[in-house]
Amino acid sequence: MVQSVDRALKIIDLISQHKEGRGVTELATHLDLNKSSIYKLLSTLVEHGYIEQNQKTKKYCLGYKYLELSSILLESIDLRAEAKPYLQELEAETNEVIHLVVYDQGEVIYIEKLEGNETLRTHSKVGRRAPMHCTSVGKVILSYLPEQEVLSIIEKNGLPRHTDNTITDKDKFLKELHKIRNQGYGIEIEENEVGITCMATRYLIIEEK
Template sequence: MARSRNQASSGAVGVPRVQAVQSAARILWTVGHSGARGMTLNQLAQAVEVPKSTVLRIAQTLVDEGLLEREESTGLFRLGIRTLELASMVLETLEIPRVARPHLEWLSEQTRETVHLCVLDEGEVVYVDKIESPQAIRLYSRIGRRAPAHCTGVGKALMAFLPSTERRRLVEKRPLKRFTPNTITDFFQLEKELEQIRQTGIAYDREEHEPGVRCAAAPVFDLTGRVCAAVSVAVPILRLPPGRLEELAGLVKQATQAISEALGYRAHAKRLAGSRLDVRPGP
């Protein structure tokens, strides 16, 4: 699981922070969130709350290293190509995407819809793998993208199995923002749904994050019995006749059970009778 940005910036006990490195990391993170728009030097200095002269020195160093690029005509900063190389290296070191990939491909073949693999990071889901639907109408998403947890199927599947104190902390840190009329914005209503997810092993997004899109998702368990990822199938409502979402949920659960077993969860479940998620083949 990815470390939180707060953890990453705090450092080990007794090890002092290097302010310039911390500022460089904040600059990269902020520019990355600007996407294709990019950011001017003034915008960047204001966003990271560092003097403009300091931001310019650090940003220019990052440009020299290929981690940032700066457009000559506009002065806009964007992420450089070497950040993509770093991201590729990270994905190569993660065991979950490698183990999950063949099962995601199976799920894609069975459903012909967009399939996602996500992990949880401080109340947000991060897309670590994706298989696009072969059909004409597709959904926008990309590897590395973040989305709120409380209103996405994968997010709710991941949150459901956290300790209650951790769920409360995440909600306090990231209030339950409304995205559509269907978004759950009440903590106790969300808790009720998460309890149902713990019972069934299936989470749904019924147009709670994006209008016109519904998802079925399920958690992935690792060798220790911890939820380490979640998988979803996302479908535009134009291709969703009655009962189809529940049918897709069964296929998602089969895929996540297979991934969990490949990560060693079956052995864990045998040791712990009464595990929270049945690992027998789904419907």
């Protein structure tokens, strides 16, 4: 592992967690580094457009480089193009918000969102990550993963409570995953956001040989 690269990536992760940005002292405390080292890493990230400094607050925020990279990434995901017609059809039939997500490192990432025609709006955005244990899409993905991988994800991330309806007991949660796999779809009723109910299923692409 290249130490300077590792530290730079940790800085990016820390900054991305706060919309208002983070200051040098805060970053130095989190990473247990001196301010001089933080300044050097930040100056390099600023030079390349990955980080920007708010001139009023002097805090550092994500740069516009990420919009460029995210746009390139989304355009390169074949799954979006494959699924888009079906998502649009589902949106037309239900008038509801429709999501397409992928699994990444113990979380789900929204890679497509259709708003529907209803007035209800969710906090989800394309590119945003979400927990797996309290979202219908996450639970469906977990239900098809090997049990050992599921247990590892639970061990790493836990089952934190987001609402009163979040399943936080491991045994109950594993039973829920078994039920989802048997029925082929998952439902969550206000487990992630109060007032929001979601249903999800897998989208499979079968390649012809």
